[in-house]
Amino acid sequence: MVELTHDxxxxxxxxxxxxxxxxxxxxxxxxxxxxxQRYRQIDRIRESLSSVVYPVQRAVDLPFRATDWVAGSFADxxxxxxxxxxxxxxxxxxxxxxxxxxxxxxxxxRLRDMxxxxxxxxEKVLVAAILNxxxxxxxxxxxxxxxxTDGVFKGQAVLDGDGIFGQVAKVTSSTSxxxxxxxxxxxxxxxxxxxxxxxxxxxxxxxxxxxxPFVTVESDLQEGDLLLSTGMGGVFPxxxxxxxxxxxxxxxxxxxxxxxxxxxxxxxxxxxxxxxFKAPVVDNALAPPAPAAPDDAENATTGQAATTPxxxxxxxxxxxxxPGGGE
Amino acid sequence: MLARRLLYWxxxxxxxxxAIVPLPAWLDPVRPDLALLAMIYFVLTSPRIAGLGYAWLxxxxxxxxxxxxxxxxxxxxxxxxxxxxxxQLRMRMFPxxxxxxxxxxxxxLYHFLMFWIDGLTGHGFxxxxxxxxxxxxxxxxxxxxxxxxxxxxRSS
Numbered sequence: 412m413v414e415l416t417h418d419x420x421x422x423x424x425x426x427x428x429x430x431x432x433x434x435x436x437x438x439x440x441x442x443x444x445x446x447x448q449r450y451r452q453i454d455r456i457r458e459s460l461s462s463v464v465y466p467v468q469r470a471v472d473l474p475f476r477a478t479d480w481v482a483g484s485f486a487d488x489x490x491x492x493x494x495x496x497x498x499x500x501x502x503x504x505x506x507x508x509x510x511x512x513x514x515x516x517x518x519x520x521r522l523r524d525m526x527x528x529x530x531x532x533x534e535k536v537l538v539a540a541i542l543n544x545x546x547x548x549x550x551x552x553x554x555x556x557x558x559x560t561d562g563v564f565k566g567q568a569v570l571d572g573d574g575i576f577g578q579v580a581k582v583t584s585s586t587s588x589x590x591x592x593x594x595x596x597x598x599x600x601x602x603x604x605x606x607x608x609x610x611x612x613x614x615x616x617x618x619x620x621x622x623x624p625f626v627t628v629e630s631d632l633q634e635g636d637l638l639l640s641t642g643m644g645g646v647f648p649x650x651x652x653x654x655x656x657x658x659x660x661x662x663x664x665x666x667x668x669x670x671x672x673x674x675x676x677x678x679x680x681x682x683x684x685x686x687x688f689k690a691p692v693v694d695n696a697l698a699p700p701a702p703a704a705p706d707d708a709e710n711a712t713t714g715q716a717a718t719t720p721x722x723x724x725x726x727x728x729x730x731x732x733x734p735g736g737g738e
Numbered sequence: 739m740l741a742r743r744l745l746y747w748x749x750x751x752x753x754x755x756x757a758i759v760p761l762p763a764w765l766d767p768v769r770p771d772l773a774l775l776a777m778i779y780f781v782l783t784s785p786r787i788a789g790l791g792y793a794w795l796x797x798x799x800x801x802x803x804x805x806x807x808x809x810x811x812x813x814x815x816x817x818x819x820x821x822x823x824x825x826q827l828r829m830r831m832f833p834x835x836x837x838x839x840x841x842x843x844x845x846x847l848y849h850f851l852m853f854w855i856d857g858l859t860g861h862g863f864x865x866x867x868x869x870x871x872x873x874x875x876x877x878x879x880x881x882x883x884x885x886x887x888x889x890x891x892r893s894s
Contacts (some may be wrong), residue, residue, distance in 0.1 A: 433820045436794045441815060442807030448859060453808060460802040467803065544758045546804045548766040549863040581805055589803045596861070612847055
């Protein structure tokens with residue numbers, strides 16, 4: 412039973428009038444929300460508050476990291492041996508492929524140099540760990556342990572070992588929030604590896620499903636097609652796997668129902684890669700040259716805005732994956 | 739009195755930590771708003787110390803922790819805190835079950851506000867799953883009261 416542990420009867424002259432207090436704080440909340448949606452300056456307030464709550468996020472993450480570490484340290488010998496054998500075998504295979512790849516890359520670079528176009532090649536990557544923190548069950552966001560002090564900027568591409576993971580939506584000094592490609596507010600321009608059909612993959616809010624709403628009935632997409640990033644919009648580096656087409660239904664009269672399964676391990680990844688790359692030059696002689704490699708946050712955001720996608724792309728491609736697109 | 743104040747801030751911190759502790763995916767939508775329940779409890783038992791400012795700050799920290807629009811949870815906590823404050827003299831008299839029902843209504847109000855602001859800021863998620871914390875929170879209320887009572891008795 413809730414008890415009266417402290418006298419609360421209104422006594423004249425004690426404490427501020429409740430309703431006035433309520434309306435003041437409510438007005439401040441509304442002002443904060445509006446400012447957060449519309450203006451940039453609020454980021455500084457968020458930044459200072461974030462530094463207060465950062466220890467809390469770290470503290471939540473710590474036990475999970477510790478269990479991982481303990482499990483890793485006390486793994487039994489036979490399992491380690493097994494892992495080692497497997498990894499060696501995989502490494503041998505990968506090295507074999509890499510030998511061929513080195514030649515191809517050199518050739519590719521030479522060809523691109525001839526066209527003065529070295530865009531889309533990752534210049535720098537940084538490994539970031541995903542903090543074990545649940546942000547919101549209905550939004551696909553994760554928190555990384557790298558922030559502005561590591562050079563992370565808003566709109567930066569995030570990859571894992573198997574494909575494109577998402578992009579940075581918010582940055583504070585020591586953490587950054589990533590919106591996954593499966594978030595319902597995210598969209599990414601893609602291209603079929605087999606047929607070259609270009610379209611947009613939109614997140615559905617289901618981690619195993621992307622939807623491709625702008626595919627016409629006639630377009631050449633099949634189940635099993637690998638969808639690669641096109642690099643249009645300048646957020647993602649081109650040519651990385653995004654998803655595999657899992658379902659094509661041509662029932663309607665204009666648009667086919669197409670679904671794809673992300674290749675990146677959106678629900679299982681523990682560590683991801685933050686990528687810096689040269690924004691791609693559009694394959695069109697008339698297009699203006701892309702700005703220089705994004706080194707810091709300012710350059711990156713302007714570079715992203717300045718890159719103009721070619722006119723051939725359907726209209727939604729011009730707004731690829733701007734998180735918080737309501738601005 | 740200092741111990742009491744410490745208790746309020748400590749329980750706020752615990753509530754906020756429990757709001758972001760990773761849960762298995764199936765349990766995540768059911769996660770009760772413990773920070774909010776703790777706030778309601780303290781506004782009921784000692785409104786002079788834990789008032790609207792306390793409620794508002796809890797919500798603001800939750801916003802920052804979860805990367806939401808700044809002020810969203812703050813407003814939700816504030817409104818719930820205000821209504822609780824208005825109802826406190828009556829709510830104290832209620833038997834625990836009736837209290838839980840009122841708490842359920844407060845949680846409903848809170849989640850309706852969150853739903854509304856989500857919609858305004860373009861994050862709308864309309865599934866029925868988002869209303870589960872209203873029920874789980876109300877079911878947890880007796881436990882919160884029992885725990886809170888034993889803690890306050892020890893601290894005073």
